[in-house]
Amino acid sequence: MNRANAIVVFDIDGVIRDVGGSYRRALADTVEHFTNGCYRPSPQEIDALKSEGLWNNDWEASQELVYRYFEAQDTPRSAIALDYQELVAFFQSRYRGADPEHWTGYICQEPLLLEAQYFDGLTKAGIGWGFFSGATRASATYVLQKRLGLQNLVLVAMEDAPGKPDPTGLLQTIHQLDAQSPSIPVLYIGDTIADIYTVNNAAAMQTDRRWIGVGVLPPHIYAAKDQKDAYAEMLYGAGAIAVLDTVQALTPDKIAQLVTGE
Structure with a gap:
């Protein structure tokens, strides 16, 4: 060649x-937060979601796991008051840190x-x-x-x-x-x-x-x-x-x- x-x-x-201790950690934090502390996905559960081939975006993956948790509790998606922009902001506060100009979050430890x-x-x-x-x-x-x-x-x-x-x-x-x-x-x-x-x-x-x-x-x-x-x-x-x-x-x-x- x-x-x-x-x-x-x-x-x-x-x-x-x-990104195991950064993006994936922020994803788990986000799901835990928006399920009121009731559910934190394991690395294997995150892998299982991503194996579907549709959830490359971790913000969308976080949202999907929140939806699936509540659906398992017999709550339809239409009844879940989940603000996507609020979810993204929370995720970023963990991943990048609270200050958008001077990053101190999980990204610094990758x-x-x-x-x-x-x-x-x-x-x-x-x-x-x-x-x-x-x-x-x-x-x-x-x-x-x-x-x-x-x-x-x-x-x-x-x-x-x-x-x-x-x-x-x-x-x-x-x-x-x-x-x-x-x-x-x-x-x-x-x-x-x-x-x-x-x-x-x-x-x-x-x-x-x-x-x-x-x-x-x-x-x-x-x-x-x-x-x-x-x-x-x-x-x-x-x-x-x-x-x-x-x-x-x-x-x-x-x-x-x-x-x-x-």
């Missing part, structure tokens, strides 16, 4: 940063899953790269620019495109990377079924390009081998060509292997 003829697009949450040198390696190998994430632009740039120090990057965030699995944002990323030639294969790496569905949907729209969905195991799943195996099978079942333990396993050599099928 000519490595100059490959593009890698990265999801961010669960791929570039560990472990990074790679270092900036990883991207230097891709660039040196002639591999183009960018980001398509359901995170807000502010949250995404916080980790990519402030913490990793990446500059002049290509990023399509929540505000820029419909949510996954709609492939619009992925296609926009490719356009910004100036990779319009259909001969250039695209790899999209993410940690959820919605990410893999997004690649599938892009492939259905642009049949003249090679699209490769790569799954990566999110850190919260590492603890138990049976959970790792089940999560990997879920991603394979959604259409992933490969499932990696960490994003850094997606080396230039691995990219060449996936593109050539060797």
